[in-house]
Amino acid sequence: MSLKVTSKDQVESILSKYDTFLFDCDGVLWLGNTLLPKVMETLNMLRSHHKKVIFVTNNSTKSREDYVQKFDKFGLKVQKEEIFGSAYASAIYISEILQLPKDKKVWIMGQKGIETELHEVGYETLGGTDPKLDEVLDLDDKENCPVYNLDPSVGAVVCGLETKINYHRMAMALQYLQKPEVEFVATNIDSTYPTHGLKMPGAGSCIEAVAFAAGRTPVSCGKPNPGMMDAICKSHKIDRSRSIMVGDRLNTDMKFGRDGGLATLLVLTGIETVENVKKLEEKEQPTYYADKLGDLFELLQ
Numbered sequence: 001m002s003l004k005v006t007s008k009d010q011v012e013s014i015l016s017k018y019d020t021f022l023f024d025c026d027g028v029l030w031l032g033n034t035l036l037p038k039v040m041e042t043l044n045m046l047r048s049h050h051k052k053v054i055f056v057t058n059n060s061t062k063s064r065e066d067y068v069q070k071f072d073k074f075g076l077k078v079q080k081e082e083i084f085g086s087a088y089a090s091a092i093y094i095s096e097i098l099q100l101p102k103d104k105k106v107w108i109m110g111q112k113g114i115e116t117e118l119h120e121v122g123y124e125t126l127g128g129t130d131p132k133l134d135e136v137l138d139l140d141d142k143e144n145c146p147v148y149n150l151d152p153s154v155g156a157v158v159c160g161l162e163t164k165i166n167y168h169r170m171a172m173a174l175q176y177l178q179k180p181e182v183e184f185v186a187t188n189i190d191s192t193y194p195t196h197g198l199k200m201p202g203a204g205s206c207i208e209a210v211a212f213a214a215g216r217t218p219v220s221c222g223k224p225n226p227g228m229m230d231a232i233c234k235s236h237k238i239d240r241s242r243s244i245m246v247g248d249r250l251n252t253d254m255k256f257g258r259d260g261g262l263a264t265l266l267v268l269t270g271i272e273t274v275e276n277v278k279k280l281e282e283k284e285q286p287t288y289y290a291d292k293l294g295d296l297f298e299l300l301q
């Protein structure tokens with residue numbers, strides 16, 4: 001059974017057991033542009049105890065550089081190397097695992113974070129933030145309608161969270177995905193994400209629409225893909241037995257931590273409720289749960 005963190009002794013025990021803290025972002029640190037209570041104090045407290053902190057987000061709308069700036073706006077100094085996003089994970093997957101030749105282009109249904117990370121590893125991209133994707137398709141206009149004018153050098157389609165999802169974007173992704181040689185990559189599987197006190201459709205819901213149309217299943221690069229954990233462990237040389245994954249979602253964050261051999265802490269400021277935790281089989285229970293991340297700071301006072 002998961003242990004609810006409610007006392008100073010428990011926080012001290014957590015501090016003595018773990019040297020590295022992996023943090024999910026949406027629903028743990030912030031909701032949209034609002035920092036959750038006592039997050040800054042908790043991160044500062046961990047750093048003052050010489051803990052390594054790493055941020056692992058499935059939100060592909062931003063690149064690692066964009067996240068450095070987002071943290072900065074909140075007054076939090078974070079290095080690019082401390083951030084692992086699903087846009088970055090997808091770019092690394094295409095470049096290092098698929099080894100897609102650099103003269104191939106990548107068509108994107110998603111936002112700027114995916115474009116930036118793909119450009120950084122050397123790919124030209126199409127789709128993405130192109131404003132033409134907001135236009136209604138005119139299938140009668142054979143000369144100008146983009147579905148009749150595909151770029152033959154597209155070698156992969158990447159889909160992520162796209163809050164401007166429309167028929168044009170889906171139709172273009174589908175045209176490329178009908179070519180079996182075009183790789184299909186998803187940033188992450190989250191069905192929903194928490195923002196402004198609401199649950200909104202997540203990347204997984206956008207991607208499912210395209211996958212259903214294409215009759216194909218993408219490889220998903222974000223949490224809980226163990227490749228992302230391997231990349232984190234490789235670049236930060238962390239001891240998994242002394243590390244803990246903090247998240248707000250069971251099928252991404254908690255699975256990612258558990259499968260990676262880390263302890264897990266579920267916070268209830270995002271997607272899950274305590275009822276969801278209680279329904280789980282013993283082996284799927286997070287190691288700990290807490291009402292919010294900031295409890296680690298508050299309970300220590």
Ligand SMILES: O=C(O)[C@H](O)[C@H](O)COP(=O)(O)O
Pocket residue numbers: 024025026027056057058059060161188190191192193194201202203204
């Ligand atoms: O739909 C999405 O892309 C995700 O739900 C989302 O933004 C998750 O981000 P995380 O909680 O991993 O920071």
Ligand SMILES: [Mg+2]
Pocket residue numbers: 024025026027028247248249270
């Ligand atoms: Mg989250």
